[in-house]
Amino acid sequence: MKKRLLAIGMAALMGLSLVACSSGSTESTKAESTEKAQESKEGDKSSAAEEKKASTDLKIGMVTDVGGVNDGSFNQSAWEGLQRAQKELGIQAKYLESKTDADYIPNIETLVDDDYDLIICIGYQLADALRTEAEANPDKKFAIVDDASIELDNVACLMFEQAQASYLVGYIAGKTTKTNTAGFVIGMATDVMNEFGYGYLAGVKDANPDANILQNNVNSFADTGAGKTAANNMVANNADVIFHAAGGTGLGVIDACKEAGIWAIGVDSDQSKVAPKTILTSAMKRVDNAVYDEAKAVLDGEYKAGVKTYTLEDGGVDIAPTTDNLSEELLKEVEDVKAKIVAGEIKVPNNKADFEAKYGDIYELD
Structure with a gap:
């Protein structure tokens, strides 16, 4: 009888021990899971912060031709595209106006010296100046609208079927x-x-x-x-x-x-x-879209040199959406x-x- 009682007691003690171990293991797993979730959450926050910082640190500048940024046409459209990139992508944007063709190289050099990540020249008239600066600064990214004559690894040529x-x-x-x-x-x-x-x-x-x-x-x-x-x-x-x-x-x-x-x-x-x-x-001629696309390409790490042509088929050219007089x-x-x-x-x-x-x-x- 004593032996039987002793066996029962020992079984009970073993059961309590197993429950205790099981409970401890569960609590430990929960704690580890919570800690890992918190680390993951903090990691996501850190990654998002780094991504935000990367976009807001990205600087893209443009140089106008002599028509100026308020020409109601070519240059203004380009600046509107860059402003949209600033608003939607979080980049920094700036333009420099050229009063005469003598301003082209100094304006490009200003953006180079200020360490802009992409410099966009608006119009074929800037081609010679851009070629000079692109050759002198092979580590810098450039783009030009309406000129396909520059064949350099750091120049994107944005063309249109106007x-x-x-x-x-x-x-x-x-x-x-x-x-x-x-x-x-x-x-x-x-x-x-x-x-x-x-x-x-x-x-x-x-x-x-x-x-x-x-x-x-x-x-x-x-x-x-x-x-x-x-x-x-x-x-x-x-x-x-x-x-x-x-x-x-x-x-x-x-x-x-x-x-x-x-x-x-x-x-x-x-x-x-x-x-x-x-x-x-x-x-x-959707110069605004072309400029926006280049800004996004640089931000996404997808910038490519060479010629890109916008057409009627892809919406790069068209008549205006305002059709009140037609x-x-x-x-x-x-x-x-x-x-x-x-x-x-x-x-x-x-x-x-x-x-x-x-x-x-x-x-x-x-």
Whole structure:
């Protein structure tokens, strides 16, 4: 009997011991799990803080051409894209304006000296200055809009099929003119700028074969007075719709059209806000998107040198989203034309040979 009681007692003691061990093990596991969760949480916070710090430490600067950041067009669109990157991506952003071409190199050097992570030059006119600085600073990242001539490992070239956008506004001009006379004012006759002209003239002629197209090269992107004079001369010669591809000079074109009570067509950005009752539409070139994309690429560690071309198919070029002055019927026609361009049914000329093969020698500015 004593032996039986002793056995029972020993079993009870062993059971209590096992429960105690089990309880201790569970508490220990819980404590370790809680500690690991806290460490993981703190690690996530630390990682997020580091990521935030990395983005806010990233500095991206741009250098304008002589049109200035408030040209209502090319440079302004670029700055708007960089501002969007600042707001959405948390980067630091800055622009330097060039009053003359003598400012290009000093402005780029300022951003280099201030240790900017990416320096974006707005316009082909900065190509020589950028090439010089990129070669001198191979560890720095650069980008340039509208120039594909720089083949360096630290330069991204942002290009656009602007002829596609100008074809669309040319088509609209051809369908809109009541006098069968449209105008085109260009800031400077170069291969890049002439693409606007080839596209525009082709669009006008395809929409209205009888239309006459007046053309003027102002030879400046920052002379509003010259732009206004050019447009006034076209008004005197019966033009009732004028497209400008002239940067800041184009503000003078728009002003002349407003005073004459005729249509103006803007460029690069949606210029309807400049003169809502005067701007028929705008040939949009999404420089803002290109600049934003480059900022994000640097932030994500995906920056690549070389040429990147934006097209109608990817939304890089188009007509402006403001369509208050366009009829539903014309908008439908334009959408059909866009679809044909994307499908390859309409080949928009962007060089002299292709243009003259179909339309003859009618482009006067190259």
